[in-house]
Amino acid sequence: MNETSKSHSLHLGLIAVLALSYFVLPAYHSGNLASVMVIAIYAMGYNLLFGYTGLLSLGHALFFSAGLYGLGLVMHLANWTPLPAFAAGLIAALVVSAVIGFLILRTTGVAFMIVTLMFAQAGYLTILYFGKYTRGDEGFALKQASRQIAGYDLTDPGVRYFCALLLFSVTLLGLAYIIRAPFGRTLIAIRENEERARMLGYNVTAIKLKAVILSGVVSGASGATYALLFGYAGATFATVQYSIFPLLWVLVGGAGTTVGPFIGALFMFYLIDYASGKTEAYLLVVGVTLVLVTLFLPHGIVGTIRTRFLRWLP
Amino acid sequence: MEFGPHLLLASLEGATTAAVLALTAMGLSIVFGVMRVVNVAHGEFYMLGAVLAWFIATSVGTHPALGFVAALLIAPLLVGFLAAGVDRLILRHINYDPERTIVATIGTLYILQQTTLMTFGPDARPVEPPFNSRIALPWFEWGENGFEFYFPWGLSTTSYKLFVIAAAVVILITLWLAITRTKAGLIMRATQQDSDMAQAFGIPVKTVYSVVFGLGAGLAAIGAVLVVPIQQAYYLMGHDPLLLSFIVVIIGGLGSLPGTIIAAILIGISDGIISVFFTPTLAKIFATLVVAMVLVFRPTGLLGKSTS
Numbered sequence: 001m002n003e004t005s006k007s008h009s010l011h012l013g014l015i016a017v018l019a020l021s022y023f024v025l026p027a028y029h030s031g032n033l034a035s036v037m038v039i040a041i042y043a044m045g046y047n048l049l050f051g052y053t054g055l056l057s058l059g060h061a062l063f064f065s066a067g068l069y070g071l072g073l074v075m076h077l078a079n080w081t082p083l084p085a086f087a088a089g090l091i092a093a094l095v096v097s098a099v100i101g102f103l104i105l106r107t108t109g110v111a112f113m114i115v116t117l118m119f120a121q122a123g124y125l126t127i128l129y130f131g132k133y134t135r136g137d138e139g140f141a142l143k144q145a146s147r148q149i150a151g152y153d154l155t156d157p158g159v160r161y162f163c164a165l166l167l168f169s170v171t172l173l174g175l176a177y178i179i180r181a182p183f184g185r186t187l188i189a190i191r192e193n194e195e196r197a198r199m200l201g202y203n204v205t206a207i208k209l210k211a212v213i214l215s216g217v218v219s220g221a222s223g224a225t226y227a228l229l230f231g232y233a234g235a236t237f238a239t240v241q242y243s244i245f246p247l248l249w250v251l252v253g254g255a256g257t258t259v260g261p262f263i264g265a266l267f268m269f270y271l272i273d274y275a276s277g278k279t280e281a282y283l284l285v286v287g288v289t290l291v292l293v294t295l296f297l298p299h300g301i302v303g304t305i306r307t308r309f310l311r312w313l314p
Numbered sequence: 315m316e317f318g319p320h321l322l323l324a325s326l327e328g329a330t331t332a333a334v335l336a337l338t339a340m341g342l343s344i345v346f347g348v349m350r351v352v353n354v355a356h357g358e359f360y361m362l363g364a365v366l367a368w369f370i371a372t373s374v375g376t377h378p379a380l381g382f383v384a385a386l387l388i389a390p391l392l393v394g395f396l397a398a399g400v401d402r403l404i405l406r407h408i409n410y411d412p413e414r415t416i417v418a419t420i421g422t423l424y425i426l427q428q429t430t431l432m433t434f435g436p437d438a439r440p441v442e443p444p445f446n447s448r449i450a451l452p453w454f455e456w457g458e459n460g461f462e463f464y465f466p467w468g469l470s471t472t473s474y475k476l477f478v479i480a481a482a483v484v485i486l487i488t489l490w491l492a493i494t495r496t497k498a499g500l501i502m503r504a505t506q507q508d509s510d511m512a513q514a515f516g517i518p519v520k521t522v523y524s525v526v527f528g529l530g531a532g533l534a535a536i537g538a539v540l541v542v543p544i545q546q547a548y549y550l551m552g553h554d555p556l557l558l559s560f561i562v563v564i565i566g567g568l569g570s571l572p573g574t575i576i577a578a579i580l581i582g583i584s585d586g587i588i589s590v591f592f593t594p595t596l597a598k599i600f601a602t603l604v605v606a607m608v609l610v611f612r613p614t615g616l617l618g619k620s621t622s
Binding site for chain 1: 352404407408412413414416417418420421422423424425426427428429431432436557560564593595596598599602603605606607609610611
């Protein structure tokens with residue numbers, strides 16, 4: 001098999017394993033896996049910018065919550081049905097990431113991280129400021145009756161699982177395709193040597209803006225999916241912590257790999273779940289993992305497997 | 315209260331904020347200036363200063379002043395040593411790579427914060443101020459009978475708040491003299507200007523980095539010890555000082571020490587005034603956006619020099 005078909009088999013194999021898992025795993029774990037697939041979409045969106053383009057954002061919670069509230073608010077306040085509301089979530093994320101992307105790309109390096117952090121913080125405070133509609137930190141629940149698509153009840157565990165799997169698969173295969181396409185190759189060229197990419201005649205800023213928008217829309221899709229499937233939107237999802245999480249997932253799983261974000265999200269989900277059963281201070285494991293990964297595993301789990309054993313890993 | 319006295323009161327509150335902020339932001343600024351890294355855990359070193367101050371003050375526990383003085387001397391030292399340890403154990407091994415340092419200090423942030431939650435607990439705890447007499451302030455006006463002054467109700471400050479301002483000024487002047495007039499300051503400036511050349515001249519650059527990282531954290535801790543009799547020690551209290559310090563360091567120009575002081579005064583006092591006259595959330599949104607825009611359109615800050 002050549003590398004392309006190997007990576008196709010890997011992605012389709014992962015999707016098949018996830019589909020089978022629903023029938024094998026106990027209800028508790030398949031419920032967890034549905035959440036992991038949704039947050040893995042977020043991690044994959046983040047990975048496009050961080051892992052492939054080399055831009056470290058500390059403000060992706062802004063894009064996630066744009067999708068979350070884009071869908072949540074129109075369903076909650078205007079009684080939209082899920083599909084148009086999902087489109088509203090994507091459009092909200094698109095607009096926010098286009099405006100923010102236009103501004104943040106004027107900065108580089110450390111300034112880029114701080115500016116993204118600041119904009120996300122402003123976004124979080126804006127959600128609190130309009131607490132009359134968003135209900136602030138407390139958040140609001142979406143009515144069970146409204147979460148139906150063509151007769152399928154999204155609150156049913158099975159429907160929810162396969163809906164999450166569908167969106168996860170679309171994102172995984174879509175991003176894997178984009179990364180192999182000329183656009184994705186250009187992103188990697190920018191990550192490796194921005195100056196050289198510019199010299200070769202690429203409009204680096206325009207390409208980076210497209211990457212920010214694509215990454216923002218995928219993150220927003222994850223937020224919209226989360227609100228739709230789990231029926232809740234709250235300002236907690238816009239805090240700094242939810243900007244740090246995708247960074248953590250991608251770092252643990254392996255930046256610049258297609259399946260790394262999922263592996264990282266899965267690993268951290270269960271680690272945090274285990275720790276929160278033991279202690280109130282469960283975020284300690286987040287800190288320890290971040291430090292250990294930075295010190296000893298700079299390529300993450302999948303990245304290390306790629307450098308050591310399987311060179312073909314996408 | 316009328317507008318004039320109200321404004322004076324707001325500026326006085328702001329001046330106390332500015333004094334503490336100047337110390338905290340100076341710590342962040344020195345670390346960035348010399349080591350070229352952003353310490354995201356800076357707010358947690360501030361928080362640790364306050365929490366340790368509570369532990370020290372309660373265990374000394376005879377007269378509030380004695381406990382406070384002990385806290386002011388010991389807490390920043392402990393925090394400084396801890397930070398130097400973080401530098402040796404973590405930052406040195408990732409070669410101060412800017413992006414990896416940010417990730418590692420985010421990790422350190424959670425470790426310090428959650429460890430405090432496990433030991434100190436989720437409650438906010440007060441430290442008694444060493445002295446705290448209320449000082450009423452007069453207000454002058456041109457009235458019908460010419461020039462007169464009176465004491466408007468509510469226009470007052472405390473002796474402790476004035477002490478905080480004075481203490482911050484003394485510490486910052488001492489720091490300034492240490493950097494510009496002593497051998498240690500010279501070594502620090504040499505490392506800042508060109509670490510490779512400093513290394514070639516026999517300056518132990520790695521030790522300088524550890525000391526500078528400890529000094530930066532110690533300054534944040536001093537600020538926190540000073541503020542803890544006014545606010546309370548709480549395991550999540552590091553968040554706002556971190557963001558405000560970022561704002562100050564950026565507005566003042568990354569790595570510019572005089573810029574940091576000027577920006578701290580500007581931000582502290584306007585924070586006091588804005589939060590008296592506007593809703594705090596709107597004020598914060600506005601301030602955050604302004605800072606983001608400064609970074610976007612003037613990345614070197616207001617007083618910063620461009621680095622090539």
